Amino acid sequence: MTTPITSSQELQSIIASRPQSAILVYFYGQDCPPCQHISPYVDQVVDVYPNTVSVVKVQGDQAVDLCNHFQVEKLPTILVIFKNEIVFTQVGGDIEAFVNQIHMISHIIELSRRH
Numbered sequence: 001m002t003t004p005i006t007s008s009q010e011l012q013s014i015i016a017s018r019p020q021s022a023i024l025v026y027f028y029g030q031d032c033p034p035c036q037h038i039s040p041y042v043d044q045v046v047d048v049y050p051n052t053v054s055v056v057k058v059q060g061d062q063a064v065d066l067c068n069h070f071q072v073e074k075l076p077t078i079l080v081i082f083k084n085e086i087v088f089t090q091v092g093g094d095i096e097a098f099v100n101q102i103h104m105i106s107h108i109i110e111l112s113r114r115h
Contacts (some may be wrong), residue, residue, distance in 0.1 A: 001046060002055040006063040008013065014056060015081060022087070022105055024055045027067060027077040034093030035076040041095055042078070044078075049106040053080075082107055 005011055017025055026042045028035040046055050060067050060075050069081060073091075077096065080088035088101050 002043060002057050005056045007056055008066055008069055011056060014054065015084065018054050022080050022082040022109055024053055025058060025079040025081065026055060026073045027058045027060050027075055029060050030076040036078045038076055038095055038098060041098060045102055052109045054104045069099045080111065099114040
């Protein structure tokens with residue numbers, strides 16, 4: 001399940017509640033063709049990596065302050081936050097790059113939990 005958010009406070013609450021997970025923050029627009037192209041893949045992340053990645057969705061025009069905070073200028077923008085650090089950023093709808101990076105990040109998180 002993905003969680004829609006509109007504020008930094010909501011995001012901070014989610015980060016605090018899931019300290020061992022990566023938080024994928026997906027900034028999108030309703031009428032954005034690249035967003036519509038990549039959205040199904042973003043939605044599948046929770047099913048494929050349920051123990052390592054949580055997904056939050058931010059509709060850009062409804063969360064301007066959050067977009068400004070992360071300097072989001074184009075949609076879609078995807079950030080992955082792990083241990084309060086942005087470990088991955090993607091602007092645009094490149095599905096192959098997205099899938100490869102999420103797989104790698106999930107694998108790294110699993111390895112870090114073993115140590």
